[in-house]
Amino acid sequence: MDPTLIDTFKEVRMRRFTILGLGLALAFAAVLPGEAQNRNLTWTAGQVGGGWYTQAGGFVELIKSKDPSFNIKVVPGAGIQNMTKLQQAETEIAWGLPPFIVAAYQGQDPYKDKHPDMRLVMNGLGFVHSQWAVPADYPYKSIREIFESKKAITIGTTPPGGSDEWVMRKIFDFYKTSYNDVRSRGGKVILVSYTDLANQYRDRNMDIFFSNLAVPGASIQEASLGRKMKILPMDEDLIKYLEGFGLARGVVSKGSYKDVVNNDQDIPTVVMANTIVANAKVPADVVHDFTRALVSNVDAVRKVHPAFKDFDPKDAVRLANVPLHPGAERAYREAGLLK
Incomplete structure (x- = not known):
């Protein structure tokens, strides 16, 4: 056979394998849950050297040990400005304090505008x-x-x-x-x-x-x-x-x-109580798995920082006037903490 024809057949066959492989990869990705592709999160904490920054780092290690699909980056922040960063989708997760969380959600001092995308994930963390x-x-x-x-x-x-x-x-x-x-x-x-x-x-x-x-x-x-x-x-x-x-x-x-x-x-x-909040647009399954990793490992949570030594999951769902994130709500229902 003409060597040129042999090379042509080889090239066609390689293209078919490449197209087939690409098709299988796309098909596999299509059946994965959408949230599994969205596990890269930013957690805005407090200043470097402060408790929030250290505590968030400890939680990230705990969550990743239970669910390796999470890749959570902890960045510096501050109690008041964290709420606005969350509303503006500059961060998916943030530490907050109840007076500022409620004030941000309702658009009260020290905030000029309502922050309607504020959602509770977990309260009562010391x-x-x-x-x-x-x-x-x-x-x-x-x-x-x-x-x-x-x-x-x-x-x-x-x-x-x-x-x-x-x-x-x-x-x-x-x-x-x-x-x-x-x-x-x-x-x-x-x-x-x-x-x-x-x-x-x-x-x-x-x-x-x-x-x-x-x-x-x-x-x-x-x-x-x-x-x-x-x-x-x-x-x-x-x-x-x-x-x-x-x-x-x-x-x-x-x-x-x-x-x-x-x-x-x-x-x-x-x-003031340490509280974790999330943007409402973070996928429910992501917040569900994030929350489940914590409420299913209470002893490990208590060891992250002395402030958490008395953590009781029953307190996690309590924060007046701010709705729970649907993902967190599902995790609490599964844990028997909500009816």
Whole structure:
């Protein structure tokens, strides 16, 4: 046979095999669930060095160990701005706090517009605690004394956009003062990352370290290692005022911090529950499998961070005024947590 014809037959046969292989691949992909092709998620957490960032990383490892199809990227965020990133589909999953989740969904302060794509995935994952930390030898015994003294103070928290700065501003409002008042008396208001706050405190460039963190907070622990501290209690009238903004009363439990000198007592403060939310457009099967990996492994969830040690799945579905994501709802029904 003519060698040219032989080459032609070979080429035709190879093309047929290529087309057949491509057809089989497309057919196989067509029968896969659509969600199985959409397991790449972004989880917007908190600042690097904060509890949320670490906790999200721990959950990602847990979920992936139960379902390797997930590829979840954790990125920095902040309590207030996370809700808007979720609404704008810049992230599929986010950490949130109930006062801001509800406010975002309803379009209330600090949000200008409603966030209708907000959906609850899981609530009740421990709490963030407002912590007013000062040096162990600080001359004032209460937050009220600090502001009534009208002396120069150096105070720091994280930048605007997160729950820390928002709560601190509410405290300033309660005591009828402002950042400008602090600066006018020769003081400083420092708005930087948790890591920088810990450094500023240790280096004695800052005396008051205000944070809204799960206990024990890594940056509080780090700061107290280099400079002994105490955490000031909140007065009852301040707690009642903050309850009006959706915060709840709580305590920094005794024994939470090794290098906090008043670690032998419960310290009154306010708290907000750690909550996972998702964009409504994330496929139901994806959120279902994400949620199932957590509610089916409660003991593992409790080991991710000390803040989760008392996690009860029954609390996961509770958040007034914000609907459950359909995928999460199905997972809870299967687990017997919803009727």
